[in-house]
Amino acid sequence: MTALELARQIRGGERRAIDVLEEHLARVAQHEAQIHAFNLVTADEARAAAHRVDEAIARGVDPGPLAGVPLALKDNLCTRGIPTTCSSRILEGWRPPYDATVVQRVLAAGAVPIGKTNLDEFAMGSSTENSAFGPTRNPRDLSRVPGGSSGGSAAAVAADFAPLSLGSDTGGSIRQPAALCGVVGVKPTYGVVSRWGLVAFASSLDQVGPFAADVADAALLLEVIAGHDSHDSTSIPQPAPALSAQLDRGVEGLRIGRITDLPAGAAPDVVARLDAAFAALEAAGARIVDVRVPAFTYGLTAYYLIAPAEASSNLARYDGVRYGLRVPAADTNAMYAATREAGFGAEVKRRIMLGTYALSAGYYDAYYGKALKVRRRIADDFARAYEQVDALLTPTSPTEAFPLGDKTADPYTMYLCDTYTIPSNLAGHPAMSVPFGTGAAGLPVGVQVLAPTLGEPVMFRVAAALERSMAGVGGAR
Amino acid sequence: MTDGLPEGWELVVGLEVHVELATRTKLFSGSPNRFGDDPNVHIDPVTLGLPGALPVLNRQAVELAMRIGLALHCTVQRCTFHRKNYFYPDLPKAYQISQYDQPLNVDGDLALPDGTRIGIERAHLEEDTGKSTHLGGAGGRIHGSDASLIDFNRAGVPLVEIVSRPDLRTAEQARQYVTELRAVLVAIGASDAKMEEGSMRVDANVSVRRFGEPLGTRCEIKNVNSVRSLGRAIDYEARRQVDLLLDGNSVRQETRHWSEADGRTHTLRTKEDADDYRYFLEPDLVPVDPDPAWIDRLRRELPMLPAQRRQRLAEATALAPYDDAVAVIVERGQDDYALEAIGLGGEPGRVAVHVQQGFAEQGPRPAAPASALAALTRLEVGGALTATQAKVVLGDLLERGGGDPAAIAAERGFEALDHAELDAMVDAAIAAQPEAWAKFAAGEAKAGGALVGAVMKASGGKADGKAVTAALQKRRDSALG
Numbered sequence: 001m002t003a004l005e006l007a008r009q010i011r012g013g014e015r016r017a018i019d020v021l022e023e024h025l026a027r028v029a030q031h032e033a034q035i036h037a038f039n040l041v042t043a044d045e046a047r048a049a050a051h052r053v054d055e056a057i058a059r060g061v062d063p064g065p066l067a068g069v070p071l072a073l074k075d076n077l078c079t080r081g082i083p084t085t086c087s088s089r090i091l092e093g094w095r096p097p098y099d100a101t102v103v104q105r106v107l108a109a110g111a112v113p114i115g116k117t118n119l120d121e122f123a124m125g126s127s128t129e130n131s132a133f134g135p136t137r138n139p140r141d142l143s144r145v146p147g148g149s150s151g152g153s154a155a156a157v158a159a160d161f162a163p164l165s166l167g168s169d170t171g172g173s174i175r176q177p178a179a180l181c182g183v184v185g186v187k188p189t190y191g192v193v194s195r196w197g198l199v200a201f202a203s204s205l206d207q208v209g210p211f212a213a214d215v216a217d218a219a220l221l222l223e224v225i226a227g228h229d230s231h232d233s234t235s236i237p238q239p240a241p242a243l244s245a246q247l248d249r250g251v252e253g254l255r256i257g258r259i260t261d262l263p264a265g266a267a268p269d270v271v272a273r274l275d276a277a278f279a280a281l282e283a284a285g286a287r288i289v290d291v292r293v294p295a296f297t298y299g300l301t302a303y304y305l306i307a308p309a310e311a312s313s314n315l316a317r318y319d320g321v322r323y324g325l326r327v328p329a330a331d332t333n334a335m336y337a338a339t340r341e342a343g344f345g346a347e348v349k350r351r352i353m354l355g356t357y358a359l360s361a362g363y364y365d366a367y368y369g370k371a372l373k374v375r376r377r378i379a380d381d382f383a384r385a386y387e388q389v390d391a392l393l394t395p396t397s398p399t400e401a402f403p404l405g406d407k408t409a410d411p412y413t414m415y416l417c418d419t420y421t422i423p424s425n426l427a428g429h430p431a432m433s434v435p436f437g438t439g440a441a442g443l444p445v446g447v448q449v450l451a452p453t454l455g456e457p458v459m460f461r462v463a464a465a466l467e468r469s470m471a472g473v474g475g476a477r
Numbered sequence: 478m479t480d481g482l483p484e485g486w487e488l489v490v491g492l493e494v495h496v497e498l499a500t501r502t503k504l505f506s507g508s509p510n511r512f513g514d515d516p517n518v519h520i521d522p523v524t525l526g527l528p529g530a531l532p533v534l535n536r537q538a539v540e541l542a543m544r545i546g547l548a549l550h551c552t553v554q555r556c557t558f559h560r561k562n563y564f565y566p567d568l569p570k571a572y573q574i575s576q577y578d579q580p581l582n583v584d585g586d587l588a589l590p591d592g593t594r595i596g597i598e599r600a601h602l603e604e605d606t607g608k609s610t611h612l613g614g615a616g617g618r619i620h621g622s623d624a625s626l627i628d629f630n631r632a633g634v635p636l637v638e639i640v641s642r643p644d645l646r647t648a649e650q651a652r653q654y655v656t657e658l659r660a661v662l663v664a665i666g667a668s669d670a671k672m673e674e675g676s677m678r679v680d681a682n683v684s685v686r687r688f689g690e691p692l693g694t695r696c697e698i699k700n701v702n703s704v705r706s707l708g709r710a711i712d713y714e715a716r717r718q719v720d721l722l723l724d725g726n727s728v729r730q731e732t733r734h735w736s737e738a739d740g741r742t743h744t745l746r747t748k749e750d751a752d753d754y755r756y757f758l759e760p761d762l763v764p765v766d767p768d769p770a771w772i773d774r775l776r777r778e779l780p781m782l783p784a785q786r787r788q789r790l791a792e793a794t795a796l797a798p799y800d801d802a803v804a805v806i807v808e809r810g811q812d813d814y815a816l817e818a819i820g821l822g823g824e825p826g827r828v829a830v831h832v833q834q835g836f837a838e839q840g841p842r843p844a845a846p847a848s849a850l851a852a853l854t855r856l857e858v859g860g861a862l863t864a865t866q867a868k869v870v871l872g873d874l875l876e877r878g879g880g881d882p883a884a885i886a887a888e889r890g891f892e893a894l895d896h897a898e899l900d901a902m903v904d905a906a907i908a909a910q911p912e913a914w915a916k917f918a919a920g921e922a923k924a925g926g927a928l929v930g931a932v933m934k935a936s937g938g939k940a941d942g943k944a945v946t947a948a949l950q951k952r953r954d955s956a957l958g
Contacts, residue, residue, distance in 0.1 A: 204760035316571030
């Protein structure tokens, strides 16, 4: 059942929040051992929250638009008094003294957080295999990855552990797992959702966003978490966009761009689904326009300089002194080294070293400096494309979900998973993945809708039209 | 003032001055900006660099920093923040948020009291670190210590770093620069600028060269904790560098630590092991672009600066702007008071003397009204009170919070001696000390002191020292004549 429908029933007194919660917790109890979507299920806190919702309704107080809706939180979102690990040993035992802004907002809207979901350590990865606590498995096929880094949040929605979840997206970490798990995932415009309380990976790219089973639920959750926050200086000083009202407007007259110089690498079945998506939008009245975004193809390399550079700075604070893991050693310097050696996984160490190198004196201009220029070029190229079109369509992931262990030996092949998602982060633009049928292995394929800065309304219109077209051919869930 | 270098050598100094801004809260969080409380009470997720915490820029800090820029005649411009990455236990994020290639204030100057203009390269905003205390080991340094205590109360306190151009040529100029800068910062309310409490910290870049040659290799001197130490450290360092060069060695670019104990500078770190700060644009903050209306308002609101105040008082008292009395009165903020006393008919010279000498314990608003001081100086110049008596009356005025100086003088029994009384006392003194008189009459001015002292004693303080000396001289002159 959708979050919208659940909230409607709970607000209307047809069902109690506690009953809805117990149904979901029962599903977790049944399947979580196979899937491992969660680092922590907070059943007690969830029951208390559900009771508060039911009591409010009994008193005639409306708990809000997410009244009683179970919701999963990526474990890099700070939760007051509840462990927040980033799936890293380095944060072992740390309980944040505050809630992330998005957590405050979902609580204020009546949602019932049920746990903290697994991720690639510090959100660095595309398969959720880089977790210190073991991988998450794809609910559609347990031998395959759910994507990453927000694999736990995507899997939680796909397995119906919760109708909604929150993830974070630095280079595709919401959209790619959404595509691989067959759910909707949205990376909003940079600055639309507060980053206060999101443990930083690459601060200029990180953005929190929703997962949901359908476009309307994703719109609902984004409306709740978006809007200016004075605790985040990069937060755009605007209220949350009205998205739900856009969904039924259709795409008649919209210009949808097909990027002719898109980097190669998408599997034929994925390309076939993309073509079908263009056809569906055209059938719904949109005009398909060929455009070029030449710098798109350089996004991946620029990203793997910029994101590690920022990460090397953001992660230098984890030293075993003030919070988290501390491995005792003979002296302080040895303690730092032993703590980091034991606390960070291989991918995190690799990116810290990459980023430190890219920023170093003598290398800055050739690496980080050049990557910044590429970043500007990408934004410029997108801007030119958006003079001709209202939104762009690309694949989300080059392939369907791949088997566990398939890409862990070669980091570069793993990095290629984010070829199509990274440019939106570099440009700060919104993008979302919508399930659009299945591929050769019968697993979900997502189509990515891209829009210019603050283009969420048009992006959701397009996404809703794609979803409707699937319902029309009986392909929707 | 000589810089003590051998003939033909020139000292070149640039100063980097860090001042803590007198804001209510920290630069990027709502924790109080307060010195002297128990350790680690002014902390929060931002101050501690907890995961997920984000900085939000303090507008009051920007305003105070802009005021500093305007007072130093800088261009106030659009600016950005950078991360300066280095790892140290008292830096909780492992980077300091600072300004790099686009600082808030650039291209200003500060005039020394004699009018010499010292260029200001930049004055930028940054956050302070926590405070480390290293226990055990030697010299309070981290290496070899048994334990380190860290107080994060200071972490995130707003600082402005004011970087001068290498325009200073003597240790005395460096001292004057710091003294003048401090006066400006206090006057505009930007900082209490106390070197002893660490709210003003001075690092000196020192190099030497033969006159006319290009700039030499510089060393940065740290741990200078007073204006006096600054002068000593610069003089020592300059001499050290000249000696090196005279011996055919070269100066190595390095950071040196001034040791108060042995009066020397010691190598702290060389250029080779200097940190690579890996500066990059701080992604958690946005640029600050002060609009012209904001800058204009702050410019209009700037109070009168010390140099202007000294000029004003100098003109009113006919003293030089760099006269000690003028400097001291302005430094204490008592120039408005002195000018008021002069405006009310006080004798300018006597007003300056009394405020300089008798008001050290008084603040900008002394206990006695300016009208009382004015009246006092009128009694003095009218001959009704001697300088000594005036001092006593002034003490009473300050103690009582005002009053009529003439009435106080009367209470004290301070009546001017008439000439006949004075003459009689002078005669008596000469008669009592014929040898002293003989020496004085023979031209030994010092010998007069004993005679004057005797008259003062006999008068019970009523006699004016100058008048007695004048009377003695008159006798001598007429005796010679």
